[in-house]
Amino acid sequence: MSRKVEELILTVCRKHPEGVQDTALEAELPSVAVNDRAVAINSLLASLKLQILVNPADPSSHIYKASAVGDATRFKGLTAEDMLVYQCIQGAGNMGIWTRDMKQRTNLQQPKINKILKTLEERCLVKSIKSVQNASRKVYMLYELEPAKELTGGPWYGPDAFDSEFITVLQEATMSYINTKGDATLADIVRFIKETGISKQALQEDDVERIINTLECDGKIEGVEGDEDGLPHYRLPLMSIPEATPFTSIPCGVCPVFNECVEGGKISPQTCIYFDQWLDF
Amino acid sequence: MAEPPPPLAAAPASKGPFACRLALKLTHEILGPVCEQAIACLINHGMQQYGELLKTSGLPAGQLSSAVLVLIQHNYVNCYLKEEPPTLRGPGPSYTLYEAALPRILQSLRVPRFMTHISDEHGQESVRLVRNLTEHGRLRWDQLLEAVVRESAEEGGEAAPAPGVLLNQFRSLVMQRYIERVPPCTLPPPPQHVHPNARKKKAPPKPGSEEEADMHREQADAALRHDYQQVRFRLPSELMSPSGDAVEVDAQAKPAGKRKRGGKDAAAASSEAEPAKKRERKKAGEAGAEGGSAASLPAQAAAAGDEEAPVLWRVNYDEFNRRFRNDVIVSTAKLKYGVHAGQAVEGLLVANACFEQTAHCEETVVLSVGDVSGALRRIHSNEDPPDNLACVLSDLADDDMHFLESRGSGPGGEQYVLSISRVLRFARLYQLKGVIRTKFGVAGMRIWRLLLLNGQLEQKQVADLAMVTKEEAREALYAMLKGGYLALQDVPRTNDRAPSRTFYTWRANADTTIARLTSDLYRAAGNLHARLEHEARKQSELWELLELPVAPSIIERRQGEIAALKAVTSRLEAALLDLDWQVCIFADV
Numbered sequence: 001m002s003r004k005v006e007e008l009i010l011t012v013c014r015k016h017p018e019g020v021q022d023t024a025l026e027a028e029l030p031s032v033a034v035n036d037r038a039v040a041i042n043s044l045l046a047s048l049k050l051q052i053l054v055n056p057a058d059p060s061s062h063i064y065k066a067s068a069v070g071d072a073t074r075f076k077g078l079t080a081e082d083m084l085v086y087q088c089i090q091g092a093g094n095m096g097i098w099t100r101d102m103k104q105r106t107n108l109q110q111p112k113i114n115k116i117l118k119t120l121e122e123r124c125l126v127k128s129i130k131s132v133q134n135a136s137r138k139v140y141m142l143y144e145l146e147p148a149k150e151l152t153g154g155p156w157y158g159p160d161a162f163d164s165e166f167i168t169v170l171q172e173a174t175m176s177y178i179n180t181k182g183d184a185t186l187a188d189i190v191r192f193i194k195e196t197g198i199s200k201q202a203l204q205e206d207d208v209e210r211i212i213n214t215l216e217c218d219g220k221i222e223g224v225e226g227d228e229d230g231l232p233h234y235r236l237p238l239m240s241i242p243e244a245t246p247f248t249s250i251p252c253g254v255c256p257v258f259n260e261c262v263e264g265g266k267i268s269p270q271t272c273i274y275f276d277q278w279l280d281f
Numbered sequence: 282m283a284e285p286p287p288p289l290a291a292a293p294a295s296k297g298p299f300a301c302r303l304a305l306k307l308t309h310e311i312l313g314p315v316c317e318q319a320i321a322c323l324i325n326h327g328m329q330q331y332g333e334l335l336k337t338s339g340l341p342a343g344q345l346s347s348a349v350l351v352l353i354q355h356n357y358v359n360c361y362l363k364e365e366p367p368t369l370r371g372p373g374p375s376y377t378l379y380e381a382a383l384p385r386i387l388q389s390l391r392v393p394r395f396m397t398h399i400s401d402e403h404g405q406e407s408v409r410l411v412r413n414l415t416e417h418g419r420l421r422w423d424q425l426l427e428a429v430v431r432e433s434a435e436e437g438g439e440a441a442p443a444p445g446v447l448l449n450q451f452r453s454l455v456m457q458r459y460i461e462r463v464p465p466c467t468l469p470p471p472p473q474h475v476h477p478n479a480r481k482k483k484a485p486p487k488p489g490s491e492e493e494a495d496m497h498r499e500q501a502d503a504a505l506r507h508d509y510q511q512v513r514f515r516l517p518s519e520l521m522s523p524s525g526d527a528v529e530v531d532a533q534a535k536p537a538g539k540r541k542r543g544g545k546d547a548a549a550a551s552s553e554a555e556p557a558k559k560r561e562r563k564k565a566g567e568a569g570a571e572g573g574s575a576a577s578l579p580a581q582a583a584a585a586g587d588e589e590a591p592v593l594w595r596v597n598y599d600e601f602n603r604r605f606r607n608d609v610i611v612s613t614a615k616l617k618y619g620v621h622a623g624q625a626v627e628g629l630l631v632a633n634a635c636f637e638q639t640a641h642c643e644e645t646v647v648l649s650v651g652d653v654s655g656a657l658r659r660i661h662s663n664e665d666p667p668d669n670l671a672c673v674l675s676d677l678a679d680d681d682m683h684f685l686e687s688r689g690s691g692p693g694g695e696q697y698v699l700s701i702s703r704v705l706r707f708a709r710l711y712q713l714k715g716v717i718r719t720k721f722g723v724a725g726m727r728i729w730r731l732l733l734l735n736g737q738l739e740q741k742q743v744a745d746l747a748m749v750t751k752e753e754a755r756e757a758l759y760a761m762l763k764g765g766y767l768a769l770q771d772v773p774r775t776n777d778r779a780p781s782r783t784f785y786t787w788r789a790n791a792d793t794t795i796a797r798l799t800s801d802l803y804r805a806a807g808n809l810h811a812r813l814e815h816e817a818r819k820q821s822e823l824w825e826l827l828e829l830p831v832a833p834s835i836i837e838r839r840q841g842e843i844a845a846l847k848a849v850t851s852r853l854e855a856a857l858l859d860l861d862w863q864v865c866i867f868a869d870v
Contacts, residue, residue, distance in 0.1 A: 133741075162750045214748050217730040218723055219714060239616045241726075242715035246859035247798075252805035254720055259763065261808065269808040270815040279816075279849045 019063030096139030294799035606870035651693025
């Protein structure tokens with residue numbers, strides 16, 4: 001009898017992949033007595049064929065969800081607390097969740113959570129990712145998920161940190177392309193970068209636009225409105241930023257202690273070592 | 282000609298502490314320590330009467346009066362006559378106010394550049410005239426002539442230029458505004474410029490009120506200043522005669538236009554024989570007999586007085602600055618838009634030259650294509666202007682930078698106004714970017730430009746947009762903050778202003794940064810000057826050796842030291858001159 005009820009409950013749960021409430025189960029299985037239903041649900045939960053989750057629509061109630069095929073094997077041997085932490089991480093999606101938030105949501109102690117996370121990581125159920133927004137925070141997400149762009153910083157971040165070299169390579173490639181073509185649109189540059197295969201990740205137009213903006217701010221290229229298409233065209237500037245000015249040609253122009261220099265003071269024009277070097281013929 | 286608009290409020294940096302420090306150094310170098318002390322007092326206390334100056338300077342009366350005279354002679358001090366409003370007891374008291382002419386003192390650094398410009402444009406005779414006038418400050422024509430002739434005789438190499446040649450050169454320099462009449466010491470003090478934010482809307486004064494009297498006094502003062510502007514570049518009749526003789530008293534006494542044909546010779550003969558006081562009385566009588574109105578009498582008397590008084594001349598630094606400004610504008614246009622645009626802008630500025638009296642001009646007058654092409658033909662010896670001039674001007678007016686503004690069409694074709702202030706701002710920003718890149722690196726310049734474009738940003742946003750690491754961004758941001766090129770604002774989320782609960786936003790302002798760089802330029806110029814002084818003092822014994830007649834063997838023995846000293850001073854002086862070029866762009870135009 002109990003096995004039959006379990007089958008019935010699993011069928012109803014599979015019909016509702018988003019999860020089903022106890023009242024809905026009662027309505028769908030009117031012939032099953034409350035006690036039989038409770039025994040069957042407990043048995044299913046113990047054998048990890050069923051999951052109990054907080055109802056997202058009404059946090060005061062809970063819902064039941066049928067586990068995917070194979071989950072039972074993966075979750076074999078995990079305690080209810082382990083599953084609670086796992087579900088908490090699962091709910092965070094590809095944005096991940098910080099251990100402090102986990103503590104708040106699960107009401108478990110921090111050492112306990114740490115221990116559970118270690119177990120889950122060992123079994124390749126979850127993984128930890130360093131957030132680029134907060135280098136000190138380690139967030140957890142399901143092992144099979146790809147971290148969100150906000151978390152990894154997009155294509156500009158390597159496995160550990162900001163990839164300055166990659167940006168420099170892209171800037172140089174863009175510059176050489178504009179230099180060769182004389183005049184290029186954003187779409188041209190995106191196509192060129194894709195064709196050359198400089199980037200392992202597929203760069204979008206807004207990614208390349210950011211590279212172009214940095215070049216524009218450096219004064220290496222300038223954007224002009226195209227005569228025919230009205231789109232911005234990028235070219236080498238007619239008026240490049242001067243390499244040197246009279247101010248920067250003298251030691252004071254690049255002096256790191258310029259603001260502390262006072263006549264008669266410890267740092268003064270009369271005792272300046274930079275002047276000494278500059279006037280040493 | 283209408284009175285020119287008051288010059289734009291000078292950038293604070295050109296009156297700031299570093300500009301004052303440099304001015305004091307230059308005064309000390311050129312005129313000595315007593316003059317420096319008097320100037321320091323005027324800079325610290327602003328416009329003062331002689332009594333106040335005596336009290337605040339702490340100099341003995343004899344020394345101070347001599348110092349003030351020297352300073353006035355060299356145009357380092359401006360004098361104004363302040364007339365207090367009349368009281369019930371009679372006319373109010375009047376007294377002279379003294380003010381340090383800070384821009385003029387600072388621009389004395391630029392004199393070698395003035396000489397190069399004059400040499401290129403007008404030849405060696407003009408250089409002699411301008412140099413002597415600069416060295417002596419203010420001179421009458423006869424004094425200037427004497428000084429130039431004496432200088433030529435002392436040099437001995439070439440024959441002294443003929444007085445007629447020199448007079449012609451002098452006339453040309455006055456007509457081109459390189460030389461001006463010294464403003465009379467009876468001019469009222471300049472009007473005080475109220476900051477636009479502090480201006481209040483005033484109702485028109487009630488008739489007979491004190492406010493109305495003030496308004497009339499201001500109008501009278503403006504008229505006096507206008508009168509000076511009218512005669513500022515006018516040659517007296519004695520210098521207009523072909524021979525240049527200064528003995529034709531009648532020509533001085535009355536303007537040629539008002540002279541009666543019939544009585545010309547008789548009047549000339551009688552006035553030559555009569556003493557000056559009698560001549561004045563007679564003139565006043567004649568004016569009354571001619572039925573001149575009572576209001577025109579003082580003006581005529583003033584005009585007559587002006588003609589009779591010896592005219593003092595001085596070099597007009599503002600005209601040089603105006604020409605240097607034009608060079609900067611033309612080269613900027615050439616770099617940005619090409620040679621043809623540069624030519625067109627040059628034509629606009631030349632056509633506008635006769636309408637402007639100061640280097641501090643916001644924009645040109647409305648000029649047509651015909652005016653520009655005429656101006657270009659004039660400066661390029663009747664060569665035809667470029668065919669596509671109208672097209673180039675039209676393209677410039679359509680450009681996003683809005684350097685040129687279209688003002689419809691007139692008899693000479695399409696009409697335009699060139700925004701001088703916009704081009705100069707662009708030129709300053711161009712220099713500023715170069716300075717920021719050299720001082721703070723490529724990342725620094727990128728960050729500064731991003732902040733200029735995006736307004737206020739947090740440190741994280743800055744790093745993100747500039748595509749640099751947070752460490753790099755932080756380093757560049759704090760270096761620029763320390764240098765005064767950026768501003769940091771804290772926006773607390775709680776009343777305790779705890780740093781952990783506060784947003785810190787960064788921003789860049791072009792005008793503030795330009796002012797900061799101007800101040801840095803003055804500071805750097807002061808440092809260079811100080812180092813130059815130090816090097817000269819360090820090797821004073823060597824300098825004396827060079828100046829005194831000593832045995833050649835001694836000089837030969839110390840040849841190496843002399844060469845090193847010359848190399849050091851040349852480098853410092855050249856750097857100071859180069860720096861002054863940048864100061865000119867940032868502070869004096």
